[in-house]
Amino acid sequence: MAIQRTAPITSCAACPAGRAAGVTSGGRCPFVDRRRRRDELVCLQGEPAATVWMIKRGTVVLSRTAADGTDRPHQLRGPGSFVGLEAVVQGTYADTARATEPSVLCGISRLDLDRWLGPAGSPSRMVLEQTLRATVDEPVRPAGVDGPAVQRVARWLLDELERAPRVQRRVLAALLGMTPETLSRALARLGETGAIEHGRQRLAIVDRARLEQMVA
Amino acid sequence: MAIQRTAPITSCAACPAGRAAGVTSGGRCPFVDRRRRRDELVCLQGEPAATVWMIKRGTVVLSRTAADGTDRPHQLRGPGSFVGLEAVVQGTYADTARATEPSVLCGISRLDLDRWLGPAGSPSRMVLEQTLRATVDEPVRPAGVDGPAVQRVARWLLDELERAPRVQRRVLAALLGMTPETLSRALARLGETGAIEHGRQRLAIVDRARLEQMVA
DNA sequence: CGCCCTGTTGACAAAGGTCAACTAGCGTGG
DNA sequence: CCACGCTAGTTGACCTTTGTCAACAGGGCG
Structure with a gap:
């Protein structure tokens, strides 16, 4: 599953988009690389949603400005996920x-997407739109707050590190719903046990089994 | 927006489902009340996903069993939202x-839904499926952990109380990512300021303006 | 070579979790 | 109909964790 999510679309x-567009049977995909x-920026909160993307390769971090004006990363998206899909239900x-690493996204204009998705009142479109509406209305949920910081970090490393091996510490801290200081301390502890290696730049799992013990 | 989410579908x-099924032009909706x-239970985590529901009236709380075996409520869904839609992409x-109040749900069997959604490879279905896959893979995000407990509670009361006026305290606490004790203390403080009234049973906003001050 | 940015480490304070005792409300059974 | 006991919720005391503020260090870039 984690592997699935990471696998680039080559x-x-x-x-999925290409197949739905029928490229295997001579069709032409309306998305362009x-x-x-x-x-680098992909899209900006609040701007008119002109383009929708599907991620083919790489990882994108979504963030939203909080009440205090700061911009808080809250989610990571990988290959197969859409970015900006809310364009279907809002403007x-x-x-x-923002890309966390060199990435390939397939873009389509909002209007082309609207056309490509087929008639507005169709069942599958209705279900899609209701689903999108629900997630757009839903307030942002910062992070999986479950258990102490060290465990949360360990779990993230196990599940997500390969998706985004070079995220900045501040971004990762926000994704995990903690401060950079707390993240730093958690990494230090994991390092002491020999589960990971971490310099300012590097961050790597060296003893996966040991790391798995930490999340239990 | 908050009002929209609460409005029952009568x-x-x-x-939306009825319209997509064309009931306004003589069609018949495949969903049944x-x-x-x-x-009362709607569906159970891990069971074969035989039926998908759309909420017409009422509110449903979603929960998932955590690593330690306890069942943690994590989301509230209201009219227009689907329950069990993951059936489209997983078994x-x-x-x-679980319903938090007397509710009306429209159900459809997985197979009927599959048929109703139209051809499997269509663009709108593909987009729907990718979206569902992404949300299913995504780990559960307990709650909006942003600011101190009192503010979180105040915000919830303002935004969601009308959706679920009679949720149990333990459920609400889980939704807000805090313990029942902390919730109780937060409610006590809000009560002291005169913003709300709360007995063990009752929970009502008496001074909306004052409550709005608390979230700022 | 030195500056600047990001990350690390330390000391402290405060918020919230935990454990325990207590109470209100409700259903059950005598 | 009342007493009992159960469950959910409340309140208090304490302690752990994390956030905050501040000083410091490594690496990249001008």
Whole structure:
């Protein structure tokens, strides 16, 4: 499952969008490739939602500005996920999205997507729209707050590190719903046990079994 | 927006599902009404996902069993939302769902839904399925942990109380990502300021303006 | 070479979790 | 109909965890 989520989509024939567009039987996919460098912007919260993307390769971090004006990362998206899909039900982007590593996204204009999705009142579109509406209305849920910081960090490392091996500490801390200081301390403890290696730049699992003990 | 979410769906002509099924032009909706009493089960995590529901009236609380075996409520769903939609992409229910008040749900069997949604490879279905897959994979995010307990409670009361006026304290506490004790203390403080009235049974906003001050 | 940014470490304070005792409300059974 | 006992909720005392503030350090870049 975790592997599935990480696996890049390398061809249109292997891409859900490509297949739905019928590229395997001579169709043409309405999505076009766009590349993003590390930390490059994909879309900006509040801007008119002109384009919707599907991630083919890489990872994108979604963030939303909180009440105090700060921008809080709250979710990571990988290959197969859409970015900006809320365009189907509302006019502006709900989140700011940024690539965490060199990424390939397939973009489609809102209007083209609208056309491509088929008639507005169809059952599958209705279900999609209701689902999107529900998630857009739902307040942002910062992070999985469950158990002490060390465990949360360990779990994230096990589940998600390969998706985003080079996230900034401040971003990771926000994703985990803690401060950079607390994250730093948690990493230090995990390092002491020999489960991971971490320099300022590096962050790697060296003893997966030991790390798994920490989450139990 | 908050009002929208609370408004019950009183007729098939006003129901997204009914409209998609074309009841306004003589069509027949494949969903059928089912009632649930307060606290009655809708579906059980891990069971084969035989039926999918759309909420027409009332509120449903979703919960998932945590690593330690306890069952943790994590989300509230209201009219227009689906329950058990993960059936489209996986065989078992991801969450346990329970009505928090007398509710009306429209149910459809998984197979009928599959048929009703139209051809499996269509664009809108693909987008729906990818969206569902992403949310199913995503770990549960307990609650909006943002600011001190009193503020979180105040915000919830303002935004959601009308959706679920009679939730149990333990459930509400879990939704807010805190213990029942902390919730109780927060309610006590809000009561002292005169913003709300709360007995063991009752929970009501008496001074909305004052409550809004508390979240700022 | 030095500056700047990001991350790390330390000391302290405060919020919230935990454990325990207590109470209100409700259903049950005599 | 009343007493009893159960469960959910409340309140208090204490303690752990995490956030906050501040000082410091490594690495990259001008």
